Amino acid sequence: MKKYVTIKDIAKELNIHHTTVSRALRNSASVSKKTNDLIWEKATELGYKPNLIAQGFRNNSSNTIGILVPDLQHYLFSKFISEFSNLAHQSGYSVMVFQSSDNYEIEKEIVNILINYRLAGLICSISKETRNGEHFNLLKERDIPLVFFDRIPEDIASSQVVVNNFQGAYDAVNLMIRKGKKRIALISTSSHINVFRDRLKGYKQALEDNHLIFDEALFIEQPSHCMDDGYEAAEKLMDLAETPDGILAVSDDAAIGVIKYLKKRMIRIPEDISVVGFDNGPMCIACDPELTVVSQPILKLTLGCFELLMNQIKGSSSHFEKRTIEGEIILREST
Missing domain, CATH: 3.40.50.2300 (Response regulator)
Known part of the structure; x- marks a missing residue:
């Protein structure tokens, strides 16, 4: 199995301290241009890839947004994830997707796991078994931005986007x-x-x-x-x-x-x-x-969730907001 290249591997190759390598890879002004270029050249040569999860731990957040849905096979949720991923990528975020399989216990377990990833934020639609959203308070206690869509826990105060x-x-x-x-x-x-x-x-x-x-x-x-x-x-x-x-x-x-x-x-x-x-x-x-x-106006649903989450991530909004989107009848042969 190919070994992951670490900052310490680069430092060893160049015979310099690993903290200098770390600063260079974060484009710190405290590293001279000559040393910075040397480190980046060696990092490229060795195939170094940054550990985004580790960066999240250091910074107490990351550029990763989580999406938790009940069922990936359902058209609404799969289409939502596709549209949201495009928006996130355009804004410099990556997306992690999780499925609760409409199971309350799995949903709780996933939320507990997500806390350790230091997510930038979470978008969620709850499982059909969920009658108590108390587990989502763990995210709020850690100041992880949270937006619900479609299926909403009514005992949790949080931003949400729903269809009428x-x-x-x-x-x-x-x-x-x-x-x-x-x-x-x-x-x-x-x-x-x-x-x-x-x-x-x-x-x-x-x-x-x-x-x-x-x-x-x-x-x-x-x-x-x-x-x-x-x-x-x-x-x-x-x-x-x-x-x-x-x-x-x-x-x-x-x-x-x-x-x-x-x-x-x-x-x-x-x-x-x-x-x-x-x-x-x-x-x-x-x-x-x-x-x-x-x-279901999935694109509007997606845009609404993305906007509300970005408002929280960037600190431009500290209050919870609910957006309701209107659907429309599409007439076909069955009526």
């Missing part, structure tokens, strides 16, 4: 009502999480405003919001004595699972049942019929 999930669900239900639908179901998950709770509230409010009664039988809460969960929920709904004529699912994947089941049963979409999802990932236009969605 209430309005998204409200608009989706109103769309189906305008199409003549009267028995509209909601397929959701983890209603204690702000995202899914707000969508449930928007769904109920749209029914009430249109003088339609909320029917408990039309609200299906699944363990998750994957395609299989959508398929299974659709099966439950179609076994009811009075079946729905519209279905709102809290994710694209769940909505596509609904479409898969309805097509198996030879149920026409949207003539018999309209289907609407959330997110607007690439599979929405790959399924048949193409899926109408409440689109």
Whole structure:
């Protein structure tokens, strides 16, 4: 295995003190140009790479931003990470990505690990199991800037960027009502999480405003919001004595699972049942019929998080700020 080149290796090669090498590699004015050039030449020759984690310990911070998300496979989170990484790179930061796998204990463990990295800051969306955000106080106690997005712990005061999930669900239900639908179901998950709770509230409010009664039988809460969960929920709904004529699912994947089941049963979409999802990932236009969605404004979400985190890192803002971003309905064939 190739050995990592250290500052002491360079110092030994040049027969000078390692503190002089360290200062030169930090472009300190206390090192003469001749010595500085000599050290950089030897460092390049030996293939020296700076230990960014060690630098973080010395400086009590680093140029590394952490991103902690529940699920890397989910379109919203993978796209967010891609966009955020680009912004960070353009501003001289690197990014470390962590996945909680929607597990509270893993999330706590990761937070404890991240403290030791002396991060410049952390962007986080909590797991679906998280009901207590106390572990994030460890970051605040160490003055590590923290911004939450999408899924937010409500017992922690911190900057956050969220989508208006209430309005998204409200608009989706109103769309189906305008199409003549009267028995509209909601397929959701983890209603204690702000995202899914707000969508449930928007769904109920749209029914009430249109003088339609909320029917408990039309609200299906699944363990998750994957395609299989959508398929299974659709099966439950179609076994009811009075079946729905519209279905709102809290994710694209769940909505596509609904479409898969309805097509198996030879149920026409949207003539018999309209289907609407959330997110607007690439599979929405790959399924048949193409899926109408409440689109998540991921770029705006990313920009908002980056701005709030930079404000904290650079010390230009000491107060917490909440930004709410509006989604939009993308009309396709499923309605």
